[in-house]
Amino acid sequence: xxxxxxxxxxxxxxxxxxxxxxxxxxxxxxxxxxxxxxxxxxxxxxxxxxxxxxxxxxxxxxxxxxxxxxxxxxxxxxxxxxxxxxxxxxxxxxxxxxxxxxxxxxxxxxxxxxxxxxxxxxxxxxxxxxxxxxxxxxxxxxxxxxxxxxxxxxxxxxxxxxxxxxxxxxxxxxxxxxxxxxxxxxxxxxxxxxxxxxxxxxxxxxxxxxxxxxxxxxxxxxxxxxxxxxxxxxxxxxxxxxxxxxxxxxxxxxxxxxxxxxxxxxxxxxxxxxxxxxxxxxxxxxxxxxxxxxxxxxxxxxxxxxxxxxxxxxxxxxxxxxxxxxxxxxxxxxxxxxxxxxxxxxxxxxxxxxxxxxxxxxxxxxxxxxxxxxxxxxxxxxxxxxxxxxxxxxxxxxxxxxxxxxxxxxxxxxxxxxxxxxxxxxx
Amino acid sequence: xxxxxxxxxxxxxxxxxxxxxxxxxxxxxxxxxxxxxxxxxxxxxxxxxxxxxxxxxxxxxxxxxxxxxxxxxxxxxxxxxxxxxxxxxxxxxxxxxxxxxxxxxxxxxxxxxxxxxxxxxxxxxxxxxxxxxxxxxxxxxxxxxxxxxxxxxxxxxxxxxxxxxxxxxxxxxxxxxxxxxxxxxxxxxxxxxxxxxxxxxxxxxxxxxxxxxxxxxxxxxxxxxxxxxxxxxxxxxxxxxxxxxxxxxxxxxxxxxxxxxxxxxxxxxxxxxxxxxxxxxxxxxxxxxxxxxxxxxxxxx
Numbered sequence: 210x211x212x213x214x215x216x217x218x219x220x221x222x223x224x225x226x227x228x229x230x231x232x233x234x235x236x237x238x239x240x241x242x243x244x245x246x247x248x249x250x251x252x253x254x255x256x257x258x259x260x261x262x263x264x265x266x267x268x269x270x271x272x273x274x275x276x277x278x279x280x281x282x283x284x285x286x287x288x289x290x291x292x293x294x295x296x297x298x299x300x301x302x303x304x305x306x307x308x309x310x311x312x313x314x315x316x317x318x319x320x321x322x323x324x325x326x327x328x329x330x331x332x333x334x335x336x337x338x339x340x341x342x343x344x345x346x347x348x349x350x351x352x353x354x355x356x357x358x359x360x361x362x363x364x365x366x367x368x369x370x371x372x373x374x375x376x377x378x379x380x381x382x383x384x385x386x387x388x389x390x391x392x393x394x395x396x397x398x399x400x401x402x403x404x405x406x407x408x409x410x411x412x413x414x415x416x417x418x419x420x421x422x423x424x425x426x427x428x429x430x431x432x433x434x435x436x437x438x439x440x441x442x443x444x445x446x447x448x449x450x451x452x453x454x455x456x457x458x459x460x461x462x463x464x465x466x467x468x469x470x471x472x473x474x475x476x477x478x479x480x481x482x483x484x485x486x487x488x489x490x491x492x493x494x495x496x497x498x499x500x501x502x503x504x505x506x507x508x509x510x511x512x513x514x515x516x517x518x519x520x521x522x523x524x525x526x527x528x529x530x531x532x533x534x535x536x537x538x539x540x541x542x543x544x545x546x547x548x549x550x551x552x553x554x555x556x557x558x559x560x561x562x563x564x565x566x567x568x569x570x571x572x573x574x575x576x577x578x579x580x581x582x583x584x585x586x587x588x589x590x591x592x593x594x595x596x597x598x599x600x601x602x603x604x605x606x607x608x609x610x611x612x613x614x615x616x617x618x619x620x621x622x623x624x625x626x627x628x629x630x631x632x633x634x635x636x
Numbered sequence: 637x638x639x640x641x642x643x644x645x646x647x648x649x650x651x652x653x654x655x656x657x658x659x660x661x662x663x664x665x666x667x668x669x670x671x672x673x674x675x676x677x678x679x680x681x682x683x684x685x686x687x688x689x690x691x692x693x694x695x696x697x698x699x700x701x702x703x704x705x706x707x708x709x710x711x712x713x714x715x716x717x718x719x720x721x722x723x724x725x726x727x728x729x730x731x732x733x734x735x736x737x738x739x740x741x742x743x744x745x746x747x748x749x750x751x752x753x754x755x756x757x758x759x760x761x762x763x764x765x766x767x768x769x770x771x772x773x774x775x776x777x778x779x780x781x782x783x784x785x786x787x788x789x790x791x792x793x794x795x796x797x798x799x800x801x802x803x804x805x806x807x808x809x810x811x812x813x814x815x816x817x818x819x820x821x822x823x824x825x826x827x828x829x830x831x832x833x834x835x836x837x838x839x840x841x842x843x844x845x846x847x848x849x850x851x852x853x854x855x856x857x858x859x860x861x862x863x864x865x866x867x868x869x870x871x872x873x874x875x876x877x878x879x880x881x882x883x884x885x886x887x888x889x890x891x892x893x894x895x896x897x898x899x900x901x902x903x904x905x906x907x908x909x910x911x912x913x914x915x916x917x918x919x920x921x922x923x924x925x926x927x928x929x930x931x932x933x934x935x936x937x
Contacts, residue, residue: 392861403827406744406766406804482745526723528743530764 210247211239212628214590217252219580221259222563231257233586236627240582250623250635252590256558259578260292260587260624261565264382264466265357265442265514266539268294268325270313272301277519277537277606279313283322285517285539285605287632290565290589290621294323294539295573298330299358305330305341307349314350322631323624324587326352326573331370331381335359340370347377352573355382357442360418362388364425371429371437378574380438380464385422385449386490390414395529397476397491405479407529410491412446419449423456426463440572441465443516445490447500454509464572466514467501469542473549474611484525484532485611488518502556505564512568513561515542519607537607541598543591545612547619590623639758640927641747642767643808651776651812657926657934658777658919664701665922675704678735678932682708682761685722686742690893690917691761691771695738698924704932707734722746723753730754735932739763757931765799771892772805774923776813778916779848782888787814792842792883794875795852795900796825796864797835802892803852807832818842821852822873824863839873846883850890851875851901869899876902880910888912 211234218227219241230243231252268282269275286294296313298304304313310327317325329351333339337359346354354374361367361383374381391414396402398409419441429437444450444465456463470488475495478486486492504510518535525532538545543565550556567577578585595618600610624632643651664672680699682692692708699706711725726737736757739747744766750758762768776786783789791810797803797819810817811832818834819826820842826835836842843849858864880887889901889910897903905911 400827400829403798403830404804406764406801408765482748523721523723526721526749528722528741528746528749528764530743 211245213243213246213249214252214257215243215249217255217257217590220256220558220562221580222559222567222577223579224559228253231580233625233628236629237586238580238582238584241580250590254593255622256591257580258290258562258589258591259566259580260589260626261290261543262293262569262573262575263291263515263517263539264295264512264569264572266294266296266517267299267519267535268296269300269519276521279317279325280320281604281606282517282519282539283317283320283325285537285603286323287624288604288621289539289541290543290591290624291323291539292587292589292624292626292631293326295326295328295352297357298328298355299335303330303335304328305333305335307342307345310346310349310351321629324626326350328353328355328357328382330354331356331361332366337361337363337366340366340373343373343379344377347379351379353380353382353440355442357382357384360384360386360388364421367422368425368429371426371439372433375429375433375435375437378435380440380572380574382440382442383422384443385415385418385441387414387417390417393530394491395487396479397493399476399494401476401479405482407479410489412448412493412497415444415446415490416448416452419452423452423461423463426461430462436462439463443468443471443490443514444501444504444510445471445493445497447497450500450504450509454504457509464511465509466512466569467505467510468514468516469538469545470536470611472498472501472513473545478611482529484527484529485536485609487529487532487534488516488536489534502550506556506560510564511572513542513546513564514569515539517605519605521607522609525609536611537603537605537609540603540605541610541612541617543621544617544619545615547591548617552618586625586628588625589621591619592622593618594620596620638931639747639751640769640931641751641758641760642769642805643772643812646812648812651809654773654926654930655777655780657929658773658923661925661929662919662922664925671701671703673703674929675699675702675932679705679707679733680736680738680928681729681734682706682738683725683729684708684710684740684761685746686740686762688740688762691740694917694920695761695924698921699928701921702925702928704928722749726750726753730756736928759927759931762801765801765804767805767808768801769805769809770920770924770927771802772809773927774916774920775806775850775890775892776809777919777923778890778912779888781915781919782912783847785814786810789815789847790845791815791817791848791850792846793817793819793850793852794839794842794873795821796854796858797821797852798825798827799855799858800852804830806850818846820873822864822869825858839879840882843879843882846887848888848890849875849880849883852892853894854896854900866899874900874902875905877905880905886910890916892916
């Protein structure tokens with residue numbers, strides 16, 4: 210089917226331009242100057258961007274479907290404007306075999322929503338001891354290797370994992386946090402944690418592990434024939450950012466992501482003792498948030514990734530020591546940052562869109578999508594109209610949100626994967 | 637005052653009014669028939685997600701002395717780990733018509749969370765490291781009995797400050813009543829900062845000229861976690877007869893119990909005339925009667 214989106218403003222990593230009349234067909238952008246189409250959509254006042262890619266989502270399948278499954282998770286993704294998504298392997302059992310990767314991809318393809326790029330475990334059972342089969346996992350379609358959720362205590366195993374993954378062009382993503390320094394911390398360590406009587410997770414636990422992992426990367430770089438690639442997940446501290454900046458300055462092949470919650474919330478949110486705000490790494494201070502924003506602007510941070518982590522309502526109504534870590538955010542990530550960063554703080558739209566599109570694509574070694582003739586029609590149409598966040602209306606099984614009631618603009622109203630409509634909420 | 641979670645937002649006069657009520661309740665407890673009908677028709681639930689004997693008995697006695705009906709619920713932490721929800725437990729009790737909930741939990745914030753689910757008054761019976769407001773009230777009451785006033789008085793709190801809800805609540809309450817509060821303990825057991833507290837790793841500094849000394853329990857799990865060495869603790873932080881000479885002569889000793897004799901406190905001191913430990917327990921009932929009365933009857937006042 211051919212689709213014409215009229216009078217729409219184009220925005221991608223190259224910038225904002227238009228309005229254009231975008232003609233889509235055969236899975237591609239056929240023209241930016243209109244033409245006959247079977248379906249015409251009014252794009253006036255709206256933004257058209259390349260489809261978003263999330264590097265870091267927990268879809269909980271297999272084994273934890275009570276929290277989320279591929280169908281609900283990938284529907285949440287397209288509702289959030291994502292056409293591509295990397296699922297984390299810390300499922301039950303963990304995704305650590307080529308068969309498991311193939312099974313996930315097959316099932317996701319049948320759903321016909323966002324395209325799934327499963328991450329596979331770096332070590333068998335995510336136990337941090339024996340490596341998985343990087344080459345076979347790559348052939349099965351794994352996008353990256355990670356023991357996300359675990360913290361790769363053994364530096365030697367991480368080094369071997371980086372070398373092995375590099376041979377097949379796979380990045381290795383790490384949850385960079387020194388577990389022995391973090392101990393039982395459930396919120397940012399500091400005066401507020403002391404006051405609230407909650408065990409603290411110090412920012413130094415993140416910095417210490419980033420420093421170590423960067424040295425491990427140097428080692429793998431020196432020893433390997435192929436260039437290893439290290440990706441740091443959900444960076445949350447100013448000090449962690451400084452270490453990353455220095456490493457990038459020295460030319461190390463390292464990338465990093467920040468999450469919507471670490472960019473819009475601080476530790477102060479824990480004052481009401483609501484486990485909705487319990488995440489790992491924890492929400493930090495205003496100073497850390499400002500540092501992350503700077504890191505996004507200057508390019509030290511490569512991508513915004515959701516760390517979409519659905520849980521059941523009952524789990525999030527436990528106490529702060531027992532409730533699990535995590536926030537569901539696939540459906541609100543873009544409007545949240547469009548509103549809070551771009552509209553309220555003047556963060557450049559071009560860069561923001563890049564952090565949802567080209568940035569994460571580069572981390573995976575995928576080609577960017579730019580809005581030009583011939584480009585793949587995996588796109589999202591964004592609406593400037595404001596509406597409040599309503600978790601009850603989420604497609605995700607996790608119907609709670611720290612941003613419930615926040616009034617946001619920039620909601621996706623149409624998501625297309627290779628020219629096929631996978632989500633629409635057009636009035 | 638609809639709930640008693642901690643002392644955030646409390647004024648000095650509110651605390652004084654509560655302690656005045658406690659005095660009246662203490663008189664009731666001196667009578668041959670230790671019972672008044674003040675809370676007849678009200679139902680108080682003690683909901684203990686963490687085991688405790690003395691606090692629960694103290695609250696239940698307080699409620700019964702005022703003719704309230706009392707129900708108690710004790711959940712093993714193990715069943716919480718299995719996913720049993722606080723919310724369901726509380727909603728079940730709510731459906732039975734409870735007027736006040738005394739909630740004890742090993743995690744900070746559970747009483748705060750409870751206020752989102754139940755309509756009745758919530759009293760924090762001790763939540764993790766966060767707060768134990770009725771303990772602080774009975775400590776303040778006991779200190780006032782001993783010292784007359786807390787205005788300008790130096791109170792030293794000694795021990796594991798970081799993990800102590802008793803310390804946190806006292807550090808909120810005692811400065812409100814005019815006291816200068818020092819908290820001393822090993823560096824690994826001291827918070828980075830707490831409003832109202834002067835923190836020091838030197839016991840002598842805290843004891844110097846103190847009008848009263850409150851000793852906290854050293855918990856064995858802190859030693860297992862490598863946060864403190866027992867011998868070193870005893871050598872540098874045990875409150876002994878000799879060290880206590882730095883404090884004002886006759887300065888009273890408090891301890892919220894249970895006590896590790898000869899660990900945090902020299903055994904002979906615990907039994908000495910300076911020790912107000914049993915007085916604290918005694919006053920606990922009157923103070924908790926006052927709290928229940930204020931929350932349930934005196935709400936509109």
